[in-house]
Amino acid sequence: MNCQEVRILIDGYVDGELDPIRNQEVEQHFRTCPVCLTVYNSHRALRTALRTGSLYRTAPPALRNRVQSSFKPASTWKSLMGSPQWRWAAAAASLALVSVLTWRVALLPPTQTADDRLIQEVTASHVRSLMVSHLVDIQSSDRHMVKPWFTGKLDFAPSVADLIEQGFPLVGGRLDYVNGRAVAGLVYKRREHVINVFLWPSAAAVETRPLAHQGYHLVCWTQSGMTYWAISDLNSRELQEFVQLLQNQTPR
Amino acid sequence: MGLIRNLQPERSSEQDEPSRFEEAILPHLDAAYNLARWLTRNDQDAEDMVQEACLRAFKSFDGFYGVKAKAWLLTIVRNTCYTWLGKNRVHDLSTSLDEDVHQAESHVPDPQALLLRFEDNQALRQALEELPAEFREVLILRELEGLSYKEIADVTGIPQGTVMSRLARARGRLKLSLADRMKKER
Ligand SMILES: [Zn+2]
Numbered sequence: 001m002n003c004q005e006v007r008i009l010i011d012g013y014v015d016g017e018l019d020p021i022r023n024q025e026v027e028q029h030f031r032t033c034p035v036c037l038t039v040y041n042s043h044r045a046l047r048t049a050l051r052t053g054s055l056y057r058t059a060p061p062a063l064r065n066r067v068q069s070s071f072k073p074a075s076t077w078k079s080l081m082g083s084p085q086w087r088w089a090a091a092a093a094s095l096a097l098v099s100v101l102t103w104r105v106a107l108l109p110p111t112q113t114a115d116d117r118l119i120q121e122v123t124a125s126h127v128r129s130l131m132v133s134h135l136v137d138i139q140s141s142d143r144h145m146v147k148p149w150f151t152g153k154l155d156f157a158p159s160v161a162d163l164i165e166q167g168f169p170l171v172g173g174r175l176d177y178v179n180g181r182a183v184a185g186l187v188y189k190r191r192e193h194v195i196n197v198f199l200w201p202s203a204a205a206v207e208t209r210p211l212a213h214q215g216y217h218l219v220c221w222t223q224s225g226m227t228y229w230a231i232s233d234l235n236s237r238e239l240q241e242f243v244q245l246l247q248n249q250t251p252r
Numbered sequence: 253m254g255l256i257r258n259l260q261p262e263r264s265s266e267q268d269e270p271s272r273f274e275e276a277i278l279p280h281l282d283a284a285y286n287l288a289r290w291l292t293r294n295d296q297d298a299e300d301m302v303q304e305a306c307l308r309a310f311k312s313f314d315g316f317y318g319v320k321a322k323a324w325l326l327t328i329v330r331n332t333c334y335t336w337l338g339k340n341r342v343h344d345l346s347t348s349l350d351e352d353v354h355q356a357e358s359h360v361p362d363p364q365a366l367l368l369r370f371e372d373n374q375a376l377r378q379a380l381e382e383l384p385a386e387f388r389e390v391l392i393l394r395e396l397e398g399l400s401y402k403e404i405a406d407v408t409g410i411p412q413g414t415v416m417s418r419l420a421r422a423r424g425r426l427k428l429s430l431a432d433r434m435k436k437e438r
Contacts, residue, residue, distance in 0.1 A: 008417075008420075010420070011416050011417075011419045011420040011423065012401075012416050015394065015401065015416070015419065017400070017401050017416065042427065043423060045370050046370055046423060046426065046427065047395060048370075049370035049371060049376055050376070050380075050391065050395040050396065051395055051396070053373045053376050053377070054373060055373075055376070055377060055380065055396060056282075056286055056396050057285060057286045057289040057290070057298070058282045058285065058286070059281045059282050059284070059285035059286075059302065060285075060295075060299065063281070063285065063299045063302060063303070064278070064281055066303060067277070067278070067281060067302070067303060067306050068274065068278065070303075070306075070307075165398055166398060167398055237278075237279065237282075238282075241279070
């Protein structure tokens with residue numbers, strides 16, 4: 001492949017849209033051509049800048065509310081709304097539906113349970129990791145670097161997912177201490193928001209559960225004999241999206 | 253499409269429609285707003301576009317079978333925005349596509365300095381805003397939404413092969429624009 005051909009394909013290469021053979025040919029060219037390699041590197045730098053440069057504009061909460069309230073089921077129940085009783089029933093049902101559709105924040109029981117303690121511990125670990133500039137012990141966006149780093153430091157091998165394509169780049173890993181044991185701490189980012197994921201082996205089986213504590217959103221679940229906790233100041237919806245992606249990439 | 257439709261569960265009653273709609277749409281509201289905001293370049297107009305698009309989406313919900321909700325919604329948002337741009341910001345839509353900035357990239361004077369320039373968010377944001385809409389949108393869809401070429405083709409209605417060349421032009425223009433700013437500041 002000559003320079004001209006490579007320049008035509010370079011965007012497809014950067015975007016991971018080339019077939020394997022062309023991909024290899026482009027890579028081969030980079031090894032021998034510093035000029036094209038420079039173009040490629042500046043493409044990559046531009047991509048990183050675009051993805052990490054706080055350019056994403058999220059929907060204002062007021063807009064979300066307006067959209068949500070304009071499609072409440074009450075509007076389709078007009079025929080039922082003759083009597084006051086029905087109006088109450090419709091309002092209550094609509095409220096119930098909205099609370100199911102919007103991000104559910106589990107209500108914590110008043111007594112201190114094992115979960116409460118874990119929520120507090122996980123939150124404390126998250127806050128600590130942000131405050132003492134000890135976010136990671138190993139800084140790498142490459143899961144093949146982060147996963148082996150835990151070998152010999154933990155009595156289990158944490159699975160590490162690569163979610164950069166989905167907009168959650170891996171920042172690195174950290175040893176942490178939660179629930180009376182050493183656990184793996186994985187750090188991801190969404191824009192400026194840090195997401196901490198803690199995991200350790202356990203026999204428990206818990207369904208994916210979103211929680212909130214001190215202004216942070218948390219999600220806990222179990223998968224493949226591991227207990228997972230994810231926590232972030234990211235909005236709950238994107239955190240849930242992150243958790244789903246993570247679950248999909250984790251071997252079952 | 254027929255096959256896909258058959259795999260979807262039958263709708264049990266009319267009451268399910270709004271909830272099914274909310275489940276399909278609400279997770280992609282940020283994506284909808286992000287695209288509308290970058291196309292209109294204004295907060296209030298973007299909100300109006302998203303609201304109108306959601307209404308349109310709701311009305312044509314029968315045509316939606318539960319797959320690729322994001323691309324489906326973004327297509328409607330984009331169409332809504334382009335209709336609005338055609339009425340209110342015609343100059344945003346007119347560009348000369350023949351000029352070739354693709355090759356110009358190798359003429360960028362100082363690639364190292366340009367790399368540093370990428371880190372200047374303000375400059376990057378401005379350069380992106382000043383790109384013609386058709387270049388701006390492919391960069392937003394690819395880099396901020398992470399859509400594949402196929403999905404970008406679905407949303408924008410341009411052929412999949414054109415997506416790559418348009419992204420190439422968009423990136424080339426963005427780099428040139430940042431390099432120009434650098435020159436002017438010196
Ligand atoms: Zn070359």
